[in-house]
Amino acid sequence: MQESDAYVLLNRVEGLGPVKVRSLVSVLGSAAAIPEAGKSDLLQAPGIGEKLADKLLYRLQGLDADQEREAADRLGVQILSYADPAYPKALKEIHDPPLALYIKGSLLPADVHALGVVGSRRCTHYGTQVADRLSFQLAKQGYTVVSGLARGIDAAAHEGSLKGQGRTLAVMGTGIDQIYPSEHQKLAEQISEQGALITEFPIGFKPNRQSFPQRNRIISGLSKGILVVEAARGSGAMLTVDEANAQGRLVFAVPGRIDNPSAGGCNHLIKQGAKLVEDVDDILEEFEYLISPTPQGREDPEHVKPQVQLSEEEHKLLEFLGKREWGQDELIRESGLSASKIATLLLMLEMKRQVQSLPGRQVRRI
Secondary structure, rough: OOOOHHHHHHOOOOOOEEEHHHHHHHHHOOOOOOOOHHHHOOOOOOOOOOOHHEEEEEEEEOOOOHHHHHHHHHHOOOOEEEEOOOOOOOOOOOOOOOOOOEEEEOOOOOHOOOOEEEEEOOOOOOHHHHHHHHHHEEEEEEEEEEEEOOOOOHHHHHHHHHHHOOOOOOOOOOOOOOOOOOOOOOHHHHHHEEEEEEEEEOOOOOOOOOOOOOHHOOOHHOOOOEEEOOOOOOOOOHHHHHHHOOOOOEEEEEEOOOOOHHHHHHHHHHHOOOOOOOOHHHHHHHHHHHHOOOOOOOOOOOOOOOOOOOOOHHHHHHHOOOOOOOEEHHHHHHHHHHHHHHHHHHHHHHOOEEEEEEEEOEEEEO
């Protein structure tokens, strides 16, 4: 049996999990050796008792990796195991990386520049607007937005990124064919076309009380940092922050009203040292410090700042600006563009941090 297929099978044994599989691999030498091992061999691994060993032997008898892959193919889904070269490097570095990932859509090298955006399901209109706006701006800067496809802040984060023509990843607490909540079916389809749906749970798996908290470590694991928008203390979003802290990720929080229970978690995080976020620049300046060219001027795709995507009109206006300062009225007159078009293009370029507004309605290229 190939190593990759072994991880796919082991992922289907409920109650086993990444840590116990790692224990078994340390004793038996490989994941492929586990399905071939006898009970006495399994019991040599720390954390494997008789009950789990019996369950593992019983469950593996009825599982077939080829059947699971064929079922995934029919759904247009790719399965990546821990042993596959394309498995995300960032996830391999966490304490308990998923044994297998079911992916509908695509993972790209640019997704190493990702930020998790999480928060309350029962959010205010203000929280929804903030999550949407910040995710839109992150998308325009070339960052991938990662969230959990839940109601509230998660949905607003995905939608903001989609509107910004950016990439977004939705980490599910269900099987890839079990969209939850059901009203997010269309949103899930859009995400799979402009990013990916991701889950560690097998096809057909229905959510339970543990599955959503369990997926939180994947949201933070795929991300360079976590942005929290409206979260009560003790909420699922705060569990994601716990995972982010354990994984050494940055934590950002949007402050909220002191009389809003849904903002209590965010305000507490800021007291504890999370970066306060009022606009996207508060996030970007942290990553400008962390992401830099490698020595000798060589660019490493995992450390260089993502390239900003510009439309043809934005690119032309940027070239027209050159290195001098322009008054907006002068720019309208000289460029031949309408006032509304200039205002729109300058707004988009400013959001993408390509131009800077100056006193007296002046503007210059950064």
